[in-house]
Amino acid sequence: MNKDIGTIVAGIDALRPIPQVANKVMSIVKDPQSSMGMLSEIIQYDQVLTANLLKAANSAYFGLSKRVDSLHQAIVYLGMDKVADLVLMGAGSANYSQPQEGYGLKSGDLWRYSVSSALIARDLAEKKQMEDPHVVFTAALLKDIGKVVLSQYVAESIEKINFLVSEHGFSFREAEKTILGIDHAELGAMIAGKWRFSEKMIDIIGNHHLPIDALYREEAAVVYVADTLCMTMGIGVGSDGLAYRFHKQVMGDLGFTDREYQEVIAGFGDKISQVEELIQAN
Amino acid sequence: MNIIVGVADMKVSNDPATVLVTYSLGSCIGVTVYDPVVRVAGILHFMLPDSSLDPAKAVTKPYMFADTGIAPLFRAAYELGAKKQRMRVIVAGGAQILDQQGFFNIGKRNYMALRKIFWKNRVMVSHEEVGGNVNRTVKLAVKDGTCRVKVSGAGEFQI
Numbered sequence: 346m347n348k349d350i351g352t353i354v355a356g357i358d359a360l361r362p363i364p365q366v367a368n369k370v371m372s373i374v375k376d377p378q379s380s381m382g383m384l385s386e387i388i389q390y391d392q393v394l395t396a397n398l399l400k401a402a403n404s405a406y407f408g409l410s411k412r413v414d415s416l417h418q419a420i421v422y423l424g425m426d427k428v429a430d431l432v433l434m435g436a437g438s439a440n441y442s443q444p445q446e447g448y449g450l451k452s453g454d455l456w457r458y459s460v461s462s463a464l465i466a467r468d469l470a471e472k473k474q475m476e477d478p479h480v481v482f483t484a485a486l487l488k489d490i491g492k493v494v495l496s497q498y499v500a501e502s503i504e505k506i507n508f509l510v511s512e513h514g515f516s517f518r519e520a521e522k523t524i525l526g527i528d529h530a531e532l533g534a535m536i537a538g539k540w541r542f543s544e545k546m547i548d549i550i551g552n553h554h555l556p557i558d559a560l561y562r563e564e565a566a567v568v569y570v571a572d573t574l575c576m577t578m579g580i581g582v583g584s585d586g587l588a589y590r591f592h593k594q595v596m597g598d599l600g601f602t603d604r605e606y607q608e609v610i611a612g613f614g615d616k617i618s619q620v621e622e623l624i625q626a627n
Numbered sequence: 628m629n630i631i632v633g634v635a636d637m638k639v640s641n642d643p644a645t646v647l648v649t650y651s652l653g654s655c656i657g658v659t660v661y662d663p664v665v666r667v668a669g670i671l672h673f674m675l676p677d678s679s680l681d682p683a684k685a686v687t688k689p690y691m692f693a694d695t696g697i698a699p700l701f702r703a704a705y706e707l708g709a710k711k712q713r714m715r716v717i718v719a720g721g722a723q724i725l726d727q728q729g730f731f732n733i734g735k736r737n738y739m740a741l742r743k744i745f746w747k748n749r750v751m752v753s754h755e756e757v758g759g760n761v762n763r764t765v766k767l768a769v770k771d772g773t774c775r776v777k778v779s780g781a782g783e784f785q786i
Binding site: 449503507510514516573576577578579580582583584585586587588589590591593596597603604606607608610611614615617618 | 633634635650651652653654655674675680681684688691720722723724725726727728729730731733734759760761762779780781
């Protein structure tokens with residue numbers, strides 16, 4: 346590891362670690378024996394988390410006809426899966442409040458992008474009847490955490506990076522790797538490792554632009570596709586633009602048609618304002 | 628005052644104090660129209676080329692699609708006194724992901740759908756900022772029709 350990469354990696358320590366509750370929630374919802382009681386047991390002692398969760402549960406995104414006033418009600422009306430997603434969102438948001446100027450992202454942009462791709466990834470994971478939609482959701486939510494750390498270094502070298510992208514056909518990620526020695530996906534995987542996420546989650550985050558190289562290929566492909574759909578809609582796109590590689594085979598291997606991908610876009614386009622409300626609740 | 632044209636949205640205005648803005652187009656397309664005589668401006672931000680994907684949605688969200696969104700933009704401008712032969716039309720967006728050919732190339736298909744509709748209806752385009760891998764934001768001032776395009780990471784310029 347050269348000295349510069351060492352400096353960049355040391356920046357991981359400045360992040361706020363993901364609260365333990367996220368890992369606990371992921372292991373609970375994975376277990377078919379788990380109960381509503383077990384889920385609320387973990388969450389109930391965190392007042393901030395509970396308050397944010399109730400705010401999100403009552404947002405227009407879920408369109409509940411009745412107001413939810415307690416954790417128990419939230420689980421009853423939304424179900425364990427959705428409540429778990431909301432806990433994971435609440436746990437993940439802490440590092441996203443600052444702008445990522447290197448990527449031309451204003452405060453809130455990266456989080457909006459992350460939540461949007463997580464919701465789309467979950468939707469696709471459910472359609473594929475994948476066994477671990479929460480891992481896919483969380484991986485999509487945190488896949489760009491590397492950008493939070495890398496942003497200042499991208500800012501310092503943005504002209505060189507842009508030159509490789511515009512004049513030499515590099516993708517933005519390839520240019521990051523060439524100029525800085527590390528790219529945001531690799532860095533994201535290191536962060537996930539440091540936070541003691543599962544091997545699966547580390548693999549998906551590290552390969553979210555290159556799902557072909559992933560061990561958990563289908564999960565990584567879903568996260569990749571969700572990212573691609575967000576870029577298409579212009580969600581969370583900054584100075585990196587849409588300069589990432591398109592993997593036609595990955596899109597096809599998942600078994601969805603072109604038309605089905607367009608339907609996902611149309612479905613998401615329908616609820617962008619509700620998603621905004623959900624994001625504000627975090 | 629800025630009026631934001633959201634995703635799958637359309638706005639027209641003849642208030643000289645207003646600037647219409649639509650953010651972060653990606654592969655979506657922003658169509659701006661302006662009649663300098665009556666000072667009427669409009670922007671449409673559509674997402675997808677063809678409403679046959681979901682006819683029910685085309686009714687509730689016509690601005691989502693090229694084929695159901697473009698005509699209402701022009702009609703709304705006509706209602707405020709704009710005339711087609713005086714209108715300056717600018718098109719922006721339709722970006723693509725690298726190596727994206729054919730399959731799921733929404734940016735290109737959005738643009739093709741728009742060209743077809745414009746050709747059928749004999750609409751002349753004054754200026755285009757389309758394609759490439761960049762993300763664009765478009766602003767249109769009602770008072771003088773000044774149109775500015777911001778490319779993320781590369782600054783803003785006037786068309």
